[in-house]
Amino acid sequence: MIIGQPGSGKSWLARRMGEITHLPVVHIDAIHWAPGWVERPRAEKDRLCAGVHARPEWIFEGGHSSTWEARLDRADTVIWLDLPLGLRLRRVLWRSLSNWGRSRPELPPGCPERFNGEFVRYIWRTRRSQRSKLCWFYGQVPEDKDRHHLRSRREVADYLGGLSEAVASGNLGLPHR
Template sequence: MKRVIIIGPCGSGKSTLARELAPRMGLPLVHMDQLGWQAGWVETEKAELRARLADAVAQDQWLIEGNYGSTLAPRLERADIVIYLDFPIRLCLWRLIRRIARHRGQPRPDMPEGCPERFDLGFFWYVMNWNTGPRVRTERAIAPWADKVVRLSSPRALAEWRKANRLG
C-alpha cells in the first residue's frame, strides 16, 4: 500500500488514525484540512485547493485523510486502498464534543496555524445530518472504486483490521 485514503464522518478518528498509520507505513501524511483552510478559518479557493491536492496526489506515495467530497475523484483514481471509518454518528458526535473541549482555542495537529478549535453549530449540524447528506454523496463517489474500499463500522472492527494487517 503506497497510496492510502482515510475517509469517514467528522469525529470518526480519521486524523488520529492517519497520524498513527503514516509513520508505520512509511508514507508522507497529507491532511485535507491543512490544504482546505488558511489562518482565520478562511477557506482555500477551490482552484488553489485542487492545485495543492494535485501536487500531493502526483507523488508516488501518500496517506491522505479527509473527505472533501469534491476532491475525492483524483484521490480515488490513484489510491491503492480507501479506509472508510463508517462509525455510528452518535460516537462521532461524542468524539467531536471531546475534541472541541480538549483543543478549544488552539489549532489541532491536523489543522493549519491560525485555525483554533471552536464550537460551530453549523458544523455540528452537518455531522448530525451525515447519514442523510454527506454520507449519500460519499457512498456515490466511492461506489466505482468499491474494490479498494475497506469499510470499518466500529472502533473494534478498526482494531481487528489493524491487527490483521500488522498496523497496530
C-alpha cells in the first residue's frame, strides 16, 4: 500500500516495485477516473477498490481514503512517500509537460495529460491538511506491518535497492506490497 500527496512519486514507485517483484500494480487514478476525465461515483470507486483488495496479491498506490482501512487490513506493507512540496510541484509540472496530450499508463484511455491550474492550487491548499491526514493514518498502521516513511529521493532509492536484494535472495516475505 503506497500513500502520499500528489507528485510524491506513488505511481512511479508502484511501477518500479511491480517490475522488481512481478506483483500486479493498481493505480487509484484508473479507479478514480473514467475515460474523458469523468470522475466515477464514490460507490463505484469503493466497489472497484474492494475488488482489488480481494485479489491474492497487489501493489496498490494512491488515495480514496474511504477504503484505506480495508486496504490496510489486506496489506503487509505501507509506504508513505512524504517528499517536499517544491519537489512535488516540479514533478507535477514535468509530468504535465512530458506527457502532454497523451494518457499516462496509470490513467484510463481518453484522459490525455493537460496542465490543470486547479490541481496545482489543490496541492498548495492541502499541503498541510493532507500531510496531517497521512501522518495520522500512518500512525494507525499496526506494528506487525512492514512500514516505510520515505522522505527523500535517496530513501526511495535505498528502499528499492533493498527490495531488489530481498527478491534476489528469496527473502521477499508476504505477497501484498
